[in-house]
Amino acid sequence: MTTRIPLMAGNWKMNLNHLEAIAQVQKLSQYLTDAKHDFATAEAAVLVPYTDLRSVQTLVDSDNLPIEYGAQDVSEHASGAYTGDISADMLKSLGVKFCAVGHSERREYYGETDALVNAKVRALAAADIVSIVCVGEALEIRKAGNHVPYTVDSLKGSIADLSPEELAKTVIAYEPVWAIGTGEVATPADAQEVIGALREAIAEMYDADVADAMRILYGGSVKSGNVAEIMAEKDIDGALVGGASLDPEEFSKIVRFADHA
Numbered sequence: 001m002t003t004r005i006p007l008m009a010g011n012w013k014m015n016l017n018h019l020e021a022i023a024q025v026q027k028l029s030q031y032l033t034d035a036k037h038d039f040a041t042a043e044a045a046v047l048v049p050y051t052d053l054r055s056v057q058t059l060v061d062s063d064n065l066p067i068e069y070g071a072q073d074v075s076e077h078a079s080g081a082y083t084g085d086i087s088a089d090m091l092k093s094l095g096v097k098f099c100a101v102g103h104s105e106r107r108e109y110y111g112e113t114d115a116l117v118n119a120k121v122r123a124l125a126a127a128d129i130v131s132i133v134c135v136g137e138a139l140e141i142r143k144a145g146n147h148v149p150y151t152v153d154s155l156k157g158s159i160a161d162l163s164p165e166e167l168a169k170t171v172i173a174y175e176p177v178w179a180i181g182t183g184e185v186a187t188p189a190d191a192q193e194v195i196g197a198l199r200e201a202i203a204e205m206y207d208a209d210v211a212d213a214m215r216i217l218y219g220g221s222v223k224s225g226n227v228a229e230i231m232a233e234k235d236i237d238g239a240l241v242g243g244a245s246l247d248p249e250e251f252s253k254i255v256r257f258a259d260h261a
Contacts, residue, residue, distance in 0.1 A: 004215050006042040006231065007171060007238035008255045009132060010245025011072060011100060011219075014049060021052035022059050024248055029065045031252035035259070039066045042238070044255045045098050046245065047072050047132075050086055053094045061095070070098030070132070073106060076119035088127035099124050100132045100240075102158055104177045107134075114157025121159065125166040132171045132240065133158050134219070135198070139178035147176070151194050152201045159202075164210060172198055172216045173240040179220030181242060191218045192233035199235050224253035224260070231257050 016024055025046065032044065045068035048056055056069045075085035091099060101124070102117035121131045135154040137147040151174065159167060174195050179185050186194075195216045203211035218230055219240030230236055245251045253260070 004213065004237045005040070006257075007045065007215055007217060008042055008241060008251075008257075009045045009047055009070070009098060009100075009173075009217065009238070010241045010251050011047045011103070012049065012052075012245060013072070013105075013242065015246055016049070016052060018052045018055040021048055022055050024246075025056055025059055025065065025067060025069075027248035028252055029063070029067055031249055032067075032255060035252065035256055037252070037256050041258060042255055043068060044251075045070055047098065047100050053091070053096065057095045068097045070096050070100070070129075072100050072103070074099050074101065074120050074124055074129075076116060076123055078123065088123040088129055091124075091129060092127040096129055098130045098132055098171070100134060100173075102134045104134060104136055104175055104180060108177070114154055114160075117158040118160055118162075121162065121170060122166060125162070125169045128169065130169050130171060132173050132217070134173045134175050134240070136175040136177050136219075142176065142178060148194055148197045152197055155198050155201055156205065159205070164206060167202075167206065167210060168213070170214075172202075172214060173219050174198060174216065175219035175240060181221070183221055185221040185226060186218070188230050188233050188236075191230060192235055195233070195235045222254060224250055224257075227254045227257040228260055 047070045071091050101120040106112045124131045135151050137150050141150050176186050199211050215237040217238040217240045218236050222239040222241045223244050
């Protein structure tokens with residue numbers, strides 16, 4: 001029986017200034033507290049813009065909130081003449097636990113490759129920050145029936161040559177591009193097919209124990225109305241939530257998926 005603790009990570013994308021972020025986290029905490037959510041059964045995290053991190057850190061630390069927080073991207077460089085970049089050590093100094101890398105929007109709009117994602121994962125692991133490594137296929141790849149090999153190959157490139165210790169500091173997120181922000185959602189069986197294949201690939205690259213310990217999330221139009229069905233699949237360990245995470249009440253219901261299974 002798996003001991004993987006589900007993770008619900010809300011990706012705010014480029015939304016909410018630092019004052020709005022404080023109100024957002026306070027509301028989320030209140031909804032979860034009122035519902036008497038047991039954080040041992042599902043972890044809640046928010047991935048916020050860089051400008052919100054210090055405010056969220058101060059709030060979480062001062063009020064001892066059981067909500068984790070993280071960043072949406074990181075530089076592959078440790079320091080230097082890289083104007084606009086943010087290093088893993090900078091994030092570490094703000095108490096960041098998670099950081100998304102290789103999100104489909106970064107891959108599509110900024111041309112990020114699996115090799116670049118791999119370098120970012122290594123940078124985060126060195127700073128003891130958990131990477132949320134995003135992989136997934138576009139609609140044309142899905143229609144051609146190549147979604148499983150495509151996504152597995154992307155995963156292999158993104159985690160290539162990581163040590164077991166580095167891999168232990170990663171979470172995988174399967175996000176079919178065609179289901180992000182479109183209202184479309186992969187069926188639970190669709191998600192399980194790919195996520196199961198990703199877990200098998202990790203077992204082949206490392207071993208069965210490493211694969212069994214790996215948390216693999218689903219991302220793509222996740223809502224409170226469909227999360228329980230998605231989470232019922234054996235290999236799905238949580239969700240990377242986009243738009244719905246901007247509604248604290250709705251996101252709290254997603255975190256509490258077991259309450260309405």
